[in-house]
Amino acid sequence: MKNVQVSIDGRQTKQKGVLHKGVDVPFEMVGTVSAAPEGKIRMHPSKFRVGHLPVKGLLDFFGVQTDDLVNGKHMHGVRVDHEDLILDPVLPAPESRGKLTGVNILSDGLEESFGSTGASAPAARGNHIAYRGGTIRFGKLIMTNSDMKLIDSNPRDAFDFSLDHYKEQIVAGYNRTTPAWGLEVFMPDYYQLQKAKAQPHPPASGTESAKGSGKR
Amino acid sequence: MRPNIQIHRVNLHIDDQIVLSVKDLSGKLIPLKPGEPPSVGEKYTFVIAVESADIVVTAQNLTLLLNRYAPTPNHR
Numbered sequence: 001m002k003n004v005q006v007s008i009d010g011r012q013t014k015q016k017g018v019l020h021k022g023v024d025v026p027f028e029m030v031g032t033v034s035a036a037p038e039g040k041i042r043m044h045p046s047k048f049r050v051g052h053l054p055v056k057g058l059l060d061f062f063g064v065q066t067d068d069l070v071n072g073k074h075m076h077g078v079r080v081d082h083e084d085l086i087l088d089p090v091l092p093a094p095e096s097r098g099k100l101t102g103v104n105i106l107s108d109g110l111e112e113s114f115g116s117t118g119a120s121a122p123a124a125r126g127n128h129i130a131y132r133g134g135t136i137r138f139g140k141l142i143m144t145n146s147d148m149k150l151i152d153s154n155p156r157d158a159f160d161f162s163l164d165h166y167k168e169q170i171v172a173g174y175n176r177t178t179p180a181w182g183l184e185v186f187m188p189d190y191y192q193l194q195k196a197k198a199q200p201h202p203p204a205s206g207t208e209s210a211k212g213s214g215k216r
Numbered sequence: 217m218r219p220n221i222q223i224h225r226v227n228l229h230i231d232d233q234i235v236l237s238v239k240d241l242s243g244k245l246i247p248l249k250p251g252e253p254p255s256v257g258e259k260y261t262f263v264i265a266v267e268s269a270d271i272v273v274t275a276q277n278l279t280l281l282l283n284r285y286a287p288t289p290n291h292r
Contacts, residue, residue, distance in 0.1 A: 006278040013275075015282075080275050094230075094259040098243065098266025110276050115242075115268035127225040135217030135247070137255040148256070152226075158237065162229035166257040190229060 025051045039099030043085040126158035127152035158167035160189035218244040236279050241269040
């Protein structure tokens, strides 16, 4: 499959794309999603078109043989159960492992629940990523019995955190040590850094307009 | 002892285009290399064993995920 486009159509998801089976054939699949008992995503198609050709079912669509399905050898992360697709809720790194227990279709996306969700503990308020116990590495530091919290310095909206650019966020922020030797790292949202980068730079020092600007 | 991780109300950029809205997450970090601690922000040094989570993925991000990380046929 390629050029896949996902959209939400009422209480169903719609996937459009191109299936490469010797030649490229467009397909469209509309259906509901739910959590399968084994903790995976079950997609049940209610409408299914492949080009202008009739499709008997998902088995024909994917061109797989029953013994492949039984052996689980044909596709990685997906299998067919009667007329439904069963997908691993796998995400790219950092890899996460957990049991999916619910899927809700929202107006513009999916809400996935893992394990038993509920209100966070009172100590967990505020937008943050917190580490406790065990040993972690943080740049050049190694913290045993870890107690570190990355905190949103702008809590009015969600904490925008980039795994690939977190160092820039840390450099632009500040930290403090708690009385229990914990570390609290306050950092700006990633989108704010991007916005600041996109803005024109102030004139270099020594130019007329920069003279006398003094302290920031 | 494995470090606990707790995330609350974070838009997590897992690469330069894909963002997951993590409303809440509790779990443990499992180092990928035995004897080496997980490194915060270095996503290939650990796996998150999720105990509970509530995550929103927009249709736009699902599109990106499926095109970039979709399940692929095993080539035997």
